[in-house]
Amino acid sequence: MKKIIYLDNAATTEIHPDVLNEMLPFFKKMYGNPSSIYSLAKSSKRGINLARERVAKALNASTKEIYFTSGGTESDNWAIKGIAFANEKKGKHIITSCIEHHAVLHTCEYLTKYGFEITYLPVSEKGIIDVKELERAIRKDTTLVSIMFANNEIGTIQPIKEIGEIAKKNNIYFHTDAVQAIGNVSIDVEKLNIDLLSLSAHKINGPKGIGALYIREGVNISSMIHGGMQEFGRRAGTENVAGIIGLGKAIELSTNDITRKTGYLKELRDYTIDEIVKRIPDTIVNGDRVKRLANNINICFKYIEGESILLMLDHEGICASSGSACTSGSLEPSHVLLAIGLPHEIAHGSLRLTLSKNNSKEEIDYVIERLTAIVKNLRELSPLNK
């Protein structure tokens, strides 16, 4: 197989060798069920406790506020449905944004079948919500505000601190999907007044199928998965022990020394964006240039379609992503790109590159060279370019 240049780290990441090494014994000798009484089971239990401490430390939370789940999607589902149903006597109104992940949007849509009302806050052309709009949207019957920490497509970082303050002042729970932000931005749930936070291991060089929901102590939330007494009796099911161990190690590694890591990534990101814009005419950089994840690049190339770009890049061994209809599995391009005001035909031509600290400048130079040729090639094929 030829060399792969992996620029899709917002989709998933390569597992870190230290993470894998800590997980392996729990697939082999330490297979005990953490709920059992004998010594074999104790090592599983201790492993889970250590992982819980590591996750809590990364968020400045306490261990009893960390609940392991199957990933970001389950955490979002639990947070939103759990708060909605537990607090429906107070009200049935939820505020979110129109650029959330589908794990949030489709959960909210589901709740409308049960009489809940949802307000979708618009975003600016840079992809950021207006906190004044949030204040105006709050009603007496609002129980939850769910706004993502950072967007998975265009990388914009939301004004989380202000949102947290507004929610607290109005006595409303604040949930944030921080799946993309963990390891990229330092997060302190106390300082930011976050009541619930979703995270996932496989975005931070951990394994797939494991995540966590932070639930502030005292928050009134229903359980979604009923059964045994695991996770303090709030999320049943025998623990994914090796996965939990992996998440613990991954979050420790990814939140350690964030400033240095993001320093390198920001430099590489800005270099990539500037070079692409300089070399390829008729491009649009999506999202905010400053309030942006250190590893996110999202650019539209006029007159061409995203899936075509991806296929050509793949032919060169380059892995990337797009918000075109053909990659979303529907006829509509990305809801995020439409929400920032892009016309359909331009949204179809988007390309997302998400970097990791393993990417070198040499790799980026190669990608830019190939991309320049690919865009030129596809534009020659396009009837819109005439």
Place this chain on the structure above:
Amino acid sequence: MEEYSKEVIEHFLNPRNVGEIKDADGVGEVGNPVCGDIMRMYIKVKKDIITDVKFLTFGCGAAVATSSMVTEMIKGKSLEKAEEITNINVAEALGGLPPIKMHCSNLAQQCVKAAILDYRKKHEK
């Protein structure tokens, strides 16, 4: 997403008959930019035979591959035979298409019809 066949990838990476024909006898265009695909086809016709064909396409891998394949299929054929080609024929010639991409083969077949219709309109006696 379901994988593309080898033939689709091959036609996508090396599309046949790309370009314009300045003095085309018929031009067809289908699709729209909102949906993310547009095909334009140019044909030269001599004694009811398609002697040359070229295309330009804005769209995904399947849109480009079906355009390319359909131009190969109609080149040298009579107008009548070219009109008989169905989207299934195009998809089969490419070793099949993922279900979600079948509309691309529809587009290719409609584009042939549109180009022939344009030719007939211009050459009605």
